[in-house]
Amino acid sequence: MFLLVMSSFFLFHMGNHSFIPRTVLDLVLVNNDSKLQLQPQSCQIFNSSQRKVACDPTDALLRVYMYDLPPEFHFGLLGWKGSVNQTWPNVNDPKHVPPYPGGLNLQHSVEYWLTLDLLSSNIVKDFRPCTVIRVHNASQAEVIFVPFFSSLSYNRHSKIHGKEKVSVNKMLQQRLVQFLLGREEWKRSGGRDHVIVAHHPNSMRSARRKLGSAMLVLADFGRYPPELANIKKDIIAPYRHLVSTVPRAESASYEQRSTLLYFQGTIYRKDGGAIRQELYYLLKDEKDVHFTFGSIRRNGIKQASEGMALSKFCLSIAGDTPSSNRLFDVIVRHCVPVIISDKIELPFEDVLDYSEFGLFVHASDAVRKGYLMNLLHSITPEKWRKMWERLKDITQHFEYQYPSQTGDAVNMIWKEVAHKIFSLQFNLHRKSRYQRP
């Protein structure tokens, strides 16, 4: 036993120079973690000549087939023009990838990051988690990805111009429906193994009824009837935060955060947002509370981001939809979120326990006089510090980036897709036990 332990100890310490493939080490180290992850961390296998090899489709958690839709459905919406017959931009060099427009568009940019990740999944790189890989034969894929930039299409092309009868956004959706319903891949599964990103609550408005059987990647279910979208088949993805992430080492401590509770946003909102107004009157005169109107324009973002980074708690209140990008802004500023939104669905909740780094308050409690302030005062500095430490750990799960890294938002979404698709297959296989020819 002693010899065994010693020999594995030496193997570990030879790590960087030894003949053990990096992947094996990664796998072991990760499995040692309390949160067990079963898939390999990287698909790079270092063979004996130490050259990096691309991810092998058989090693990937998920094989994805992506339709080669014409550019007008995706990068064309970003103003990208390839050469004749070129469907996809060359993504070899991250510096030359067509950029996504900034500002408010960015919060719903999920579609862009997922597409880029797939495009680059066959390229040999220094490092890329081998969670998904793009395959070029649909029969070898577990999942079919529909690369339509639906949120950008809604944000940029909803208006009717000149002599157009329908907007470009509507026209693209109609063409997409026609295309998908005619495909063998769609008919094979009734669309259930298709992934469609519709993160902006108003995106895919015209097409959603016809394509609702697909797995949708959404911000929330606020504007969907439950039969079209629900937590059983669909995926909630985080908004791309608008403020910048506080580097771990620069995150202000309990003592440095002089404001107890922070909220800056639009105060008058319709629907679920009515509570903002009630809270405003309850909290505006409380000591150490910052609760004001504020707009995203001009200096708004900068001001809010500084405010959040110097507050212990930050309110995340339902807007006119149950979700809002504020929650993710708050998280990346390491301010403990106080979530008041009874119907909110949260990203990655199978992996993340939000109560470890946030507080949930029912709307009916929040509007009771004194309730919120009592709650916040009851959180001890030790308890707060624990939540803050956890916040710093989980911030990475809300980062969209290219190239994608293990544990970032892109990688987490693919893992959710995998969970959903495998449970779908499980049910399908069980049902069809006796129906095979």
Ligand SMILES: *[C@@H]1O[C@H](CO)[C@@H](O)[C@H](O)[C@H]1NC(C)=O
């Ligand atoms: C495995 O986990 C234990 C407890 O968390 C830790 O003390 C130890 O250093 C870890 N071993 C490796 C090889 O990471």
Ligand SMILES: *[C@@H]1O[C@H](CO)[C@@H](O)[C@H](O)[C@H]1NC(C)=O
């Ligand atoms: C190592 O990988 C390189 C690049 O893929 C390949 O050319 C070479 O033949 C491989 N060597 C061995 C021993 O497998």
Ligand SMILES: *[C@@H]1O[C@H](CO)[C@@H](O)[C@H](O)[C@H]1NC(C)=O
């Ligand atoms: C583009 O595609 C068409 C039809 O497949 C083909 O006839 C044409 O030669 C292609 N053009 C170029 C520049 O590859």
Ligand SMILES: *[C@@H]1O[C@H](CO)[C@@H](O)[C@H](O)[C@H]1NC(C)=O
């Ligand atoms: C796609 O994969 C299936 C199943 O592996 C195979 O039968 C078929 O020949 C493949 N098609 C092409 C064009 O390679």
